[in-house]
Amino acid sequence: MIEVVNVSKSFNGVQVLHDISTSFEKGKVNMVIGQSGEGKSVLAKCIVGLHAPDKGYISYGGRNFTEMNRRDRKTIRQEIGMLFQGSALFDSMTVAENVMFPLTMFTKMTKKEKLDRVNFCLDRVNLDGKNSLYPAECSGGMQKRIAIARAIAMNPQYLFCDEPNSGLDPKTSIVIDNLIREITYEYDITTVVITHDMNSVIEIGDNIMFIHEGRNWWHGDRKSIITTENPEILDFVYASDFMKEIRASMQEKRL
Amino acid sequence: MRIIRNIGKYMIMLWIVFSRPEKWRVFRERLFQEIHFIGINSIPIVALMSVFMGGVIALQTASNMTSPWLPAYTIGYITRSSTILEFSPTMISLILAGKVGSNVASEIGTMKTTEQIDALEVMGVNSLTFLVLPKILGAVLFFPVLIIFSIGLSLVGGWLALVLSELSSTEIYVIGIRSFFLPGDIVYALVKTVVFAFLIVSISSFYGYYTKGGALDVGKSATKAVVSASVAILIANFFLTQMILL
Numbered sequence: 414m415i416e417v418v419n420v421s422k423s424f425n426g427v428q429v430l431h432d433i434s435t436s437f438e439k440g441k442v443n444m445v446i447g448q449s450g451e452g453k454s455v456l457a458k459c460i461v462g463l464h465a466p467d468k469g470y471i472s473y474g475g476r477n478f479t480e481m482n483r484r485d486r487k488t489i490r491q492e493i494g495m496l497f498q499g500s501a502l503f504d505s506m507t508v509a510e511n512v513m514f515p516l517t518m519f520t521k522m523t524k525k526e527k528l529d530r531v532n533f534c535l536d537r538v539n540l541d542g543k544n545s546l547y548p549a550e551c552s553g554g555m556q557k558r559i560a561i562a563r564a565i566a567m568n569p570q571y572l573f574c575d576e577p578n579s580g581l582d583p584k585t586s587i588v589i590d591n592l593i594r595e596i597t598y599e600y601d602i603t604t605v606v607i608t609h610d611m612n613s614v615i616e617i618g619d620n621i622m623f624i625h626e627g628r629n630w631w632h633g634d635r636k637s638i639i640t641t642e643n644p645e646i647l648d649f650v651y652a653s654d655f656m657k658e659i660r661a662s663m664q665e666k667r668l
Numbered sequence: 669m670r671i672i673r674n675i676g677k678y679m680i681m682l683w684i685v686f687s688r689p690e691k692w693r694v695f696r697e698r699l700f701q702e703i704h705f706i707g708i709n710s711i712p713i714v715a716l717m718s719v720f721m722g723g724v725i726a727l728q729t730a731s732n733m734t735s736p737w738l739p740a741y742t743i744g745y746i747t748r749s750s751t752i753l754e755f756s757p758t759m760i761s762l763i764l765a766g767k768v769g770s771n772v773a774s775e776i777g778t779m780k781t782t783e784q785i786d787a788l789e790v791m792g793v794n795s796l797t798f799l800v801l802p803k804i805l806g807a808v809l810f811f812p813v814l815i816i817f818s819i820g821l822s823l824v825g826g827w828l829a830l831v832l833s834e835l836s837s838t839e840i841y842v843i844g845i846r847s848f849f850l851p852g853d854i855v856y857a858l859v860k861t862v863v864f865a866f867l868i869v870s871i872s873s874f875y876g877y878y879t880k881g882g883a884l885d886v887g888k889s890a891t892k893a894v895v896s897a898s899v900a901i902l903i904a905n906f907f908l909t910q911m912i913l914l
Binding site: 462486487488490493495497498499515517518573 | 690694784786787789790791
């Protein structure tokens with residue numbers, strides 16, 4: 414479990430996160446949603462230690478990550494897998510080398526053991542046989558899957574996905590969503606997905622946190638987000654006129 | 669004020685860069701890769717520059733040798749001295765500041781803007797040590813080799829220019845380049861080269877690493893890296909000359 418306790422963060426005097434507290438449960442897909450610029454990615458970066466919170470702390474399984482020294486943080490970081498918005502694959506490495514990278518850096522595996530693990534991870538994301546391609550030769554969806562394979566290579570306890578569906582078509586998005594859900598349940602890990610894609614939220618969100626104006630505005634599950642009367646969430650979920658019409662017709666039927 | 673802040677940031681960056689690498693075997697591989705990218709790939713441009721530079725120095729010296737009181741071997745002597753003391757270490761370093769500096773800044777800058785550096789940090793890898801230290805060491809180790817190579821080729825260039833244009837003979841030129849030779853001059857050239865190599869790669873890495881934004885900003889960082897590294901080379905050249913030669 415990951416706990417976020419009273420986290421605040423500002424940049425150049427602009428407060429981005431206001432006293433956010435929440436927890437992300439193990440074995441579940443925890444989603445952080447909200448409009449662009451509301452602080453979702455900043456929160457994710459605070460949680461993984463890329464930004465230091467101005468106030469508050471982050472705890473991984475009861476271990477205070479914010480207060481740790483560099484060496485202890487490194488131990489926790491090796492338990493974290495992260496899927497970045499733009500995949501963040503290393504351009505100069507092949508698909509296999511990308512997935513192998515954390516194994517090379519942090520394990521004493523033999524070359525054969527590493528290759529077996531790479532093949533297993535690539536097979537898990539349905540990319541077997543693509544070992545020798547370079548990221549530039551892969552489609553956006555393939556790049557996301559390679560990034561997932563790299564993220565799970567070290568058997569992480571925590572998986573972070575920052576906008577995993579950005580730039581993908583709806584069908585590929587569903588493939589990525591299902592993969593994230595399957596991996597979460599299969600390995601019983603704590604997954605945190607940062608997104609503003611409502612399809613993903615409805616598809617795989619077990620716990621949903623809605624950030625608005627840098628605050629933890631609402632918390633619930635995928636059923637309650639559809640039925641809530643919270644005006645900010647309604648504005649976010651039913652953003653288009655078409656969706657507003659659908660909601661109105663649903664309410665009419667209910668009456 | 670911004671200059672002072674940047675110098676402070678640069679010093680902090682260097683402090684982190686010189687940390688213990690995560691894995692020595694990976695570091696060694698990266699070091700050889702960087703020697704290849706930064707050093708060996710620069711050989712053609714260094715060779716081309718050096719041959720023509722040596723030729724021009726020899727021809728200009730010969731064209732100014734109007735006094736009959738000056739011995740004929742002076743051309744070789746001046747070509748050698750200019751090449752060793754200034755042209756090879758400084759001019760070639762300025763050329764490398766353009767080639768290597770822009771390459772390093774844009775490579776690291778692109779990694780920064782595409783979150784590859786964040787990916788390294790999240791994994792627990794010290795991105796500065798992993799990316800920058802092999803580049804700095806690669807340049808510091810291989811630039812002196814390039815400069816020795818450049819000195820040799822410049823002298824060959826000077827010889828070719830003089831012989832082909834019949835301004836001097838091989839024997840007189842060789843006497844010139846052997847006259848009043850001080851081994852300390854080579855040491856001076858190599859010390860300068862090591863300092864310049866360090867400045868080029870560390871300054872370029874600094875601008876690349878702290879790039880913010882997108883592709884346009886990577887380009888700006890590369891330009892700033894080249895300009896700053898070139899200015900740093902000129903300033904360091906002045907002080908090193910003061911300290912070592914005078």
